[in-house]
Amino acid sequence: MNWEEELTGSVRHHLSGLCEEKVQQVVTHLIEVTGVESMEDTSLVTEADLTEILKPLQSRKLIAGWKPKGSEGVSTSPLTQPPQRVPMLVLDDIPGPVQSEWAYDFTIPWENAPPELRRALKSEVPPTPSLRRRLVQIVVEAATKKNSTKISKRQMSVISKK
Incomplete structure (x- = not known):
């Protein structure tokens, strides 16, 4: 599994209420606009980086899920859980923003x-x-x-x- 698939799985895990199209939009925003180049970069993402694409509470949930272990109690990481199998969309198939x-x-x-x-x-x-x-x-x-x-x-x- 490459880091982009891990990123998609992580967004899907922490924001389970989002539709698949929105998950893909968030991942694309993180890569193209924010500049995330690896899963390690997610610990550097701030709420301000996500204001254009997510609601404030959604941003906080996602960022809290990416905090390094030990920074606040016990957290479950989506990387330790098997990813859900969802068909990947080609960027050309995604409409809009x-x-x-x-x-x-x-x-x-x-x-x-x-x-x-x-x-x-x-x-x-x-x-x-x-x-x-x-x-x-x-x-x-x-x-x-x-x-x-x-x-x-x-x-x-x-x-x-x-």
Whole structure:
């Protein structure tokens, strides 16, 4: 068993109420966003690392389960228990926030922007608040069409830097 499968089993064990899709999203977030590269790295994960993907109590449960043995009473480790057999999903099969590549390829549909907004931006004059709101509305509508599931904070951050 590789460490990614151990990580998946650990998340599944400590957050047994999560559906399999959410477990996969948490594991992907831990690897891609937080930078976990081994099971030993889980002891360094903080609640702040998980705020984007989990509720606060879920984060605390997961982190408490990863504390080193002896740091608080007796804890059971999912690594000592046989992992449950659940079919693994290929990342390409997981919809939504897990797939963030689309945000890098996203292009702002300037053709949908009002002419006054385009003129203001071209002449480097700050657009009016109503034009700025319209631009945000255009970008969010286009992003929602591109990705039908919930758009993550990270994805919007990538788009906003364009």
